[in-house]
Amino acid sequence: MSKPSIGFCGLGAMGMGMATHLVKQGYSVTGFDVYQPSLDRFKAAGGTPSTSLAESAKDKPFYIVMVASAMQAQPALFDKDGIVNALPKGATLLLCSTVPSAYAKSVEKDLGEAGRGDIFFIDAPVSGGAGRAADGTLSIMAGASDAAMEKGKWLLEEMSASSKLFIVAGGVGAGSNMKMVHQVLAAIQILSLSEAYGFAARLGLNGKEVYNKVIESTGWSWMFENRSQRTLKEDYFPGASAVTIILKDTGIITSMSRSVGFPATLCAIAEQVYFSALDRGWGANDDAGLVRLWSSEPVTSIQNSLPAEDKEAKLQLVVDLLTGIHLVSAAESISLAKHVGIPLPQLYELACDAAGGSAMFRDAGEKMITILEGKDNDSGRILGEYVKKLRTAVDEAQAIKCPLYLGTGALNLLLQTGSDSSLASLLKYYSVR
């Protein structure tokens, strides 16, 4: 039996990887993009390029949309010459873009109103970066009706690693909500690594020393390890992931949070700093370049002749800064998941090994979940040491007049737990009713 043909819209960094992976697996893929060089690259990789949305969708039993935003997806899908009008009866449509869950739901509704209730629609945002997209080993968070999932699951499996396909209960919208709560971690951790490298630079530490120390420590995050490859080479122009991309995801989190009354405190702090980077004209630069808010010098060019003991003490401050921020980011993510009804163990399984992963999420996240699910009478009185260490880092930053947007924000959330110093008290801040 021949493999079904697939239509694809959006050959950006992620989309190109996903589409060419499907070509490599032997599918006939017709790819649409507005940018001719991307079409040329796709053709060179064996795909069928198309400059017409309708043509890319005609006679395709399966279609994948991987554009940058809901604002791009809506006309691509629903314009007269768009995808939906051209899809054959009973086609399966995957929306893999990161969009607000309310938008994913609106697509389902608009399909019905357009008389295309026959289309099987799956809300399926992805995570993992361009490399895993090209390898077909993405993490995918999918929500859909049982019928649609039955139709499209094989295609989700083609693009994801075997243990990285998460079917989220709740239908269309649930996938996007899962992606959103995962992106809470990403939104905070992308800024935290620049804040950490910037603080380190001002302490006189070389970026490579910082890297070697952090990746073996409680301050580790997937984002730190990933972005460091660009930070250490100043590979920001354009790099691999623009500030505008994480800003878009952050905006989905904060606007959704505001609308449901959830205090996405660290995400909001990060968002204001991302806005300030836009003001500097850095929107199209890689987000790893945010370190330039702290240091105009490349972090790898910073030299010091600190005695080993002093250097170690300063490196530890950087680790403690990241550790404290990531601890609170775990609480913010897991609490928002609870607030919007995402299954917490599934988020834990997903995020431990995706772009939002961090040593602190892995180590403290499980305990947070047992507390939030009421399965544990131990309130987790473990914050004392973290508070003390983060406070010391903030003291040092203040002494050298170094801004720590997230570090001070995280510290205040930890301080408001008082002498109780428990995970339960931290989670209580986020447990609005």
Add this chain to the structure above:
Amino acid sequence: MSKPSIGFCGLGAMGMGMATHLVKQGYSVTGFDVYQPSLDRFKAAGGTPSTSLAESAKDKPFYIVMVASAMQAQPALFDKDGIVNALPKGATLLLCSTVPSAYAKSVEKDLGEAGRGDIFFIDAPVSGGAGRAADGTLSIMAGASDAAMEKGKWLLEEMSASSKLFIVAGGVGAGSNMKMVHQVLAAIQILSLSEAYGFAARLGLNGKEVYNKVIESTGWSWMFENRSQRTLKEDYFPGASAVTIILKDTGIITSMSRSVGFPATLCAIAEQVYFSALDRGWGANDDAGLVRLWSSEPVTSIQNSLPAEDKEAKLQLVVDLLTGIHLVSAAESISLAKHVGIPLPQLYELACDAAGGSAMFRDAGEKMITILEGKDNDSGRILGEYVKKLRTAVDEAQAIKCPLYLGTGALNLLLQTGSDSSLASLLKYYSVR
């Protein structure tokens, strides 16, 4: 009987006003400064200039120190050729600089250890700006032993307005603590006015329209009215109050708060933005110039042709932003006062009519105090409208990608009160144990 002679150290913007006011009142004042033009000005105003600390203190029964910081005060007081060694027996020493209360206490201790327990020492920081300093109508917050207060009260009265001398119970350190909790309001409100003008500029509003609207609204603050005189003229170089001055006061608040476990959340947000202004080389510029973080254009040059209704709606967003921030700043200030044991009604009386004053502090502060003092069973379920309005302002700012550091910080503190939406819930955040 002839008036006693007075020594004075520190002829900056505030000190010059205070010292020349005393000259006008008929006192013989010997003023020390390291900056010759200030000495020249002081001489022209009838004072006796001195380039020697010891000479400025010799035979002076009363001495006033008004330098910029504890770091400047310590050597001026205790160096071999400094003030303390030169003062006559039984002299009265007033420290009017804004310093950590721990520093004021250390001066008392150091006097004893230097064998100068005979000196009557008063911890007496001031507020009100250079204009009121020159008029002798400052607000003064004084703490001292009864004996010292008896000696020096007349001099405090000479420099303050009749109802603006606040003798704070608790001895040396209490004056500085009162000043600190007052400065919580100043630290937040100085940034809030630039954030408001900057947001307004990006909404297309002219600065003069903003001024006229805000001063008649719930968004009014003393700082807004005062700084607007410079904002509207771009009078920042050097203007009247450098970024480094409010940054120093903010640092006293946040470091003291960290050390006692208090989450000075909005102050910490403001401090990071002040650090970022230092990074831009704006430390010596007037703090009103912080609006340049949002708009490189003068706010008075912004033109619009908005229909009256649209303009009014946008102006209201600016008012709502300030109102929300000032509401939370009142809670932060009053809660810190409770935390460090400052009498709350005295803070209220002081701050309503000093540089920290705001419409929201005046309107909501009294209720907050009755709740914190447990004199009121009504939890003040009044936050709903404020949350709604501030949320709308933040929504609009997000849409135009305008950073609102304090606006988003205040909103999250309001959101965490949940559907309860009460002042009690807001105060609970700050009521760490």
